[in-house]
Amino acid sequence: MSSPLIGVVMGSDSDWPVMEAAAQALDEFEIPYEVDVVSAHRMPREMIAYGEQAAGRGLRAIIAGAGGAAHLPGMLASVTPLPVIGVPVPLKYLDGMDSLLSIVQMPAGVPVATVSVGGARNAGLLAARILAAHDPELLARMKDFQQHLNEQATDKGKRLRTKVAGHDAFGFGK
Numbered sequence: 001m002s003s004p005l006i007g008v009v010m011g012s013d014s015d016w017p018v019m020e021a022a023a024q025a026l027d028e029f030e031i032p033y034e035v036d037v038v039s040a041h042r043m044p045r046e047m048i049a050y051g052e053q054a055a056g057r058g059l060r061a062i063i064a065g066a067g068g069a070a071h072l073p074g075m076l077a078s079v080t081p082l083p084v085i086g087v088p089v090p091l092k093y094l095d096g097m098d099s100l101l102s103i104v105q106m107p108a109g110v111p112v113a114t115v116s117v118g119g120a121r122n123a124g125l126l127a128a129r130i131l132a133a134h135d136p137e138l139l140a141r142m143k144d145f146q147q148h149l150n151e152q153a154t155d156k157g158k159r160l161r162t163k164v165a166g167h168d169a170f171g172f173g174k
């Protein structure tokens, strides 16, 4: 198995049902990744070690998901030079707003690329794009993926126009 290029980490294994979508996106692009629980709050020393060692171990980006007082992505970003993508994980209370605000509002100098609440799939796709910027083969696959999305959306329009007869006003891809 090739060594991981992306670290997919989360504050708890309870985040996995949300974070799994990041792993699935990486699987679709055949990007090797590792998965682990790394908590800034509950295992601060291990979290610092993970962030400090990530680049040296060959990772190219870190996807970090956490819920509630989600300090993990920002703390990782403070100790690694790698791009960090933060995923706000929604919990039972506050619908993920707490997590979103904890991740997104970073001080200048310590960037975290924050995706939407529960947006782990986009985190995986963003990590794929980061790698694709220096990998022509991966870039070509990302373009194919975007073309496929376009075709799916166009088909949805066709189906909707068929369903709502008489409202064929514009008609992309007729």
Ligand SMILES: Nc1c(C(=O)O)ncn1[C@@H]1O[C@H](COP(=O)(O)O)[C@@H](O)[C@H]1O
Pocket: 010, 011, 012, 013, 014, 015, 038, 039, 040, 041, 042, 065, 066, 067, 068, 069, 070, 071, 072, 073, 089, 091
């Ligand atoms: N936000 C953080 C951090 C952190 O930011 O370091 N560590 C754990 N957590 C979050 O606590 C929530 C509840 O965790 P448990 O389900 O283990 O009680 C999870 O969403 C986790 O990401």
